[in-house]
Amino acid sequence: MATSTIRFRQGAGRLCLDFIRTLRWPGTPSEAEELPDAAALAAWIGQFGPLEVSPSESVGVAEAHALREAIRDLVDAARTGRRHATESGAAVNRAAAHATPIPAVDGTGRLRWHADDPVAASLSLIARDALDLVTSPAAARLRACAGPRCGALFLDNSRPGTRRWCSMDVCGNQAKKTNLRRREA
Template sequence: MEEIDATPRFRQGAGRLSLDFVRTLRYRGTPGEQEELPDGAALARWVRQCGPALDTPPGARAGGRPGEAEVRAARALREAVYAHIAAARSGGSPGPEVAARLNGAAAPDVPVPYLSAQGALRWRADDPVSAVLSLVARDALELAADPALVNRLHECAAPDCGAVFLDSSRPGTRRWCSMDVCGNRAKKSALRARTSA
């Protein structure tokens, strides 16, 4: 089996698996928008980095690494998740195509937990990509169905970011998807503006 690069490269920390998956379209809605899932290797890396720690490496199932059709389906699922979350945030409901896409993606088996001989919690899945994307779809369905969580979904205040995140802070006033990246940049920019004035 061909070795898959496990170097972390995808952003996490949006508060839910489905929101982290939506972030694979980086800088959504900005001129710098970037596709982070251009091919099967990238999709397999996302599954490895962001899904549960699977014993079955992504791409090890029959048929090898995810193909172009699976990548297109994953990107379509990502856009359905985004549309579903946006509809929930605006008090609307997703259209029938979005609902069908989410329901279909949520149907496959999810990774199964088990205890290893050493007593460690491990996960396995016959089709790791399908199993983790099923988790993504189920997470999005549950998230959008909970009004208390929907009320805590915010867009990052950085104008060039476009990420949606779940604000789990006590006061619910978090402004940035990441204090280390977007928040830090905004504070440095504000400091430069005050200093130059």
């Protein structure tokens, strides 16, 4: 399986936010698609979800892209206080209506997950997470990374609610280095 060779950014605080990060720098000349094909979608599901998906099962790349954009619209609307597009809400609702993965303990005592359609089940989990997020008080803690080359969305779970970067290790560290160089110059 490709999950060991393809790594995706995580740590946004919610599954749906990690999912929308798979389109980096949207709407800019640097836009980069991290889910270009079935193998990448299978790898993302393998990294973030409870199911193992083979690339041949991942026929839902176009559906994944459409869901990602609908979730992005809902999250942006929740973050900025504007109304979301009705089509976006309907698309997320449709994806959430699919069956989710079913847990079961196997003969060795390990938890295994099953779904008749692993891709649709995984997208359903993502859609349900998005619906929960945008309708909860946590939506007030949605932030865009202050990194000048980032802008990724994340959920600020810090106690004071003043987190500025999607990742202290990457964007926060870069900001500190830039500020240090500026002071030294």
